Amino acid sequence: MAKWTPFPHAGDYSFDAASVKKQWARLHGGDAEPCPKDAAVLDAWALFHNGDFHQANEAGIAAGGAGITVANKATAIYANYLEPKEKTRLDLFTQVAERAAAQAAEEPNNANAWYWHAYALGRYSQGISVAKALAQGLGGKVKDSLEKAIVLSPQHADAHIALGAFHAEVIDKVGSLIGGMTYGAKKDTGLKLFQEALKLNPGSAICMVEYANALVMLEGDKRMKEATELYEKAAATTPVDAMERLDVEMAKTELEE
Structure with missing residues (x-):
């Protein structure tokens, strides 16, 4: 396995199993993952929240x-x-998609197995181009897995975000007519999913960024002011762990462009 690039702010977060458990609701407001009983899994989560992603992967x-x-x-x-x-x-996203698919086959009621399957396939699709991914039939798999995740875990804010992004990206690439008829993508549904995600997890920087991206994709310049306000709000949020720090920094990058 190639060496993973270290988290650029190593040492800024110092979670251990006890502090992860204590702040669980705040740390997992996006993915609605149940707090684990297994000490080894809590330790792996502590590594994740500190930005030790490679070690978290291996420990998990x-x-x-x-x-x-x-x-x-x-x-x-x-x-x-x-x-x-x-x-x-792309190889890493493929790895996650395969591992999550196997997990979902073993645990069909595990919402995050379906969510990470969809997330990885979605990011892989963006990497190879959404149009190419749709032609390969990946769009339907992403949509199905996200819808399953939401049925299993209605409070899963991140699944709402990802499904909203699916609707927006499909319409952006193939238009609302083909997007609706072929892939079931609808502008109103996409925007509602983002609004619901923000209700479920109000301080989510990644939700604000993805919502802003979708507004620009679906509505163009007329929603640019609203999108910029969302980027600004996301950039001003205070991250509690390594992942949120990366989300906030992405929002700052969007503002600079």
């Missing part, structure tokens, strides 16, 4: 069970934000 796999979710999240977030090589990024 070693723990097994609910630890697979830690491994999937650590790998996906690392690939999305920190991996510089495109081929490696």
Whole structure:
């Protein structure tokens, strides 16, 4: 396995199993993951929240069970934000999609197995181009897995965000007519999903960023002011862990462009 790029703010977060458990509701307001009973899984989560993504991945796999979710999240977030090589990024997303699919087959009621399957396939699709991914039939898989995740976990804010992004990206690439008829993508549904996600997890920087992106994709210049306000609000939020720090920094980058 190629060496993973370290989290650029190593040492800024110092979670351990006890502090992760104490702040669980705040740390997992996006993914609605149940707090694990297994000490090894909690330790893996502490590594994740500190930005030790490679170690979190390995510890999650070693723990097994609910630890697979830690491994999937650590790998996906690392690939999305920190991996510089495109081929490696795509390989990592493929790895997560395969691991999550196997997890979902074993635990069909595990919402995050379906969510990370969809997230990884969605990011992979963006990497190879959404149009190409749709032609390969990946769009339907992403949509199905996200809808399953929401049915299993209606409070899953991140699944609402990802499904909202699916609707927006499909319409952006193929138009509302083909998007609606072929892929079931609808502008109003997409925007409602983002609004629902913000109700479920009001301080989510990533939700504000993805919502802003969707507004620009779906509505263009007439929603640019609103989108900019969302980027500004996201950039001003205070991150509590490594992943949120990366989300906030992405919002700042969007504002600079």
